[in-house]
Amino acid sequence: MKLPSPRGPVSDAVITALAQAPHAFTAGDAGSDDDLHLSLFVLYELHYRGWDGVDDTWEWHPGLLGLRARLEAAFEAELRRLAVPEITGDVPHTLTAMTSETGGSSLSGYVRRRATYEQFREFATHRSIYHLREADPHTFAIPRLGGAAKAALIEVQIDEYGAGVVRRMHQEMFKDTMSALGLDTTYGAYVEVVPWQTLANNNLMSLFGLHRRRRGALLGHLAAYEMTSTGPNRAYGNGLRRLGGDEKATRFYDEHVEADAVHEQIAAFDMCGSFCAAEPALAADVLFGARCALALEDRWAEYVLSRWEAGESSLRE
Structure with a gap:
């Protein structure tokens, strides 16, 4: 870059x-x-x-x-200030309840039903900052875990990296979506034009990933992502189809609908549940990481929608 x-x-x-x-x-x-x-x-x-x-x-x-x-x-x-952690004896079920709550702006609903072609391009531009390195921040946790939690995280990450097949890597699939939209697929090409809310979402993963002491928060963050992925990605895929996107263009979103329906159970129970059983003192950190992911995602979505509803671009000039 x-x-x-x-x-x-x-x-x-x-x-x-x-x-x-x-x-x-x-x-x-x-x-x-x-x-x-x-x-x-x-x-x-x-x-x-x-x-x-x-x-x-x-x-x-x-x-x-x-x-x-x-x-x-x-x-x-x-x-x-944004995400007060809660202590509980049952982290997997608390994560399930937390990620099932409805609230914040329904960006996925807007994209599915109302977004213009140019707005979808903007949406993909925001997301490119993460999706072109998808899974990399959470991989930092692998050497910091052991046992069942480590195995569960690796199971999720193997899918993210396409089981070692380049064209099946989610990072590569997103390039196909960007190419279909006429966007630059160069890694980090749009850092210059995305607002701080987009950068904050990405910084959150790095904040948790680069510090061993925040490994619980990183797992909670990943769990929240996986557990809130299926419905929105179905909406994004359908929104792109509405705008003329073909099978190759929507493959990234369709893959996440299928894969993340499995990942959400692995992330909540096998990964976070096993981690909290092994390190119960870090249970609150897991929930804190999940709450941060949800809070920052809501803040970003509200910003994007507010600009679109005002008839303005959500990107920097």
Whole structure:
């Protein structure tokens, strides 16, 4: 990916520094959500595929790690306000109840029935930030688990990665959808134009994935994703068919309808249930991760819908 344009003083300091060889680095605190989440996204990407022209030794630079810790503290404080964790003795059933609740904006319903072709392209543009690296953030949890929870996570991830067949990888399937919509399939091509709400959804996965102490929250996040996937993806596929999408274009969504109906049970009971049985002290973290996933997804959906209903684009100029 090419480094994006800054959105505030901190992202400006980070992006300017990364364009040079590693050196002593300091920066202040983010003054806006845009600045905060672009800065975090840029820093987190150093642990994924990196940035064009950026020295790989920046990944573990003490100055960047110190800044990242401050930004993460601000992000986590926001999450604690949005998603208060609950302690329970039955995590799988609590997850089931939590993800069955109706609330927030029905973006999937809008996409299925009303979205224009251009709005669907915008929707896919937002989602490309995650779907072109789908499953990668949750894979960080594999070496941090053992026993039944680890086996269950691997079972889910094997499907996400197409059982080792490139064309069946969900990341690759989404490229077909993007190609059908005339979008650029280059990894991270649209970081520049998505709003901070989209970046925040992606930063949440990295926040949980890159810290071993947040492994419970990462599993809860994945469970919430899998347990709320089937219905929306059916709606997205039908919405794209309504707009003329063929079988290849909708394959990504149709695959998720089938696969995630199985994944949701594995994620809730085999993965999170086994994890909480092995590490009961982290049960509240699992639920916190799930609540964060749902809260940030609702916030993003409300933003997108509010722009569309106002007759405006949901993307940055």
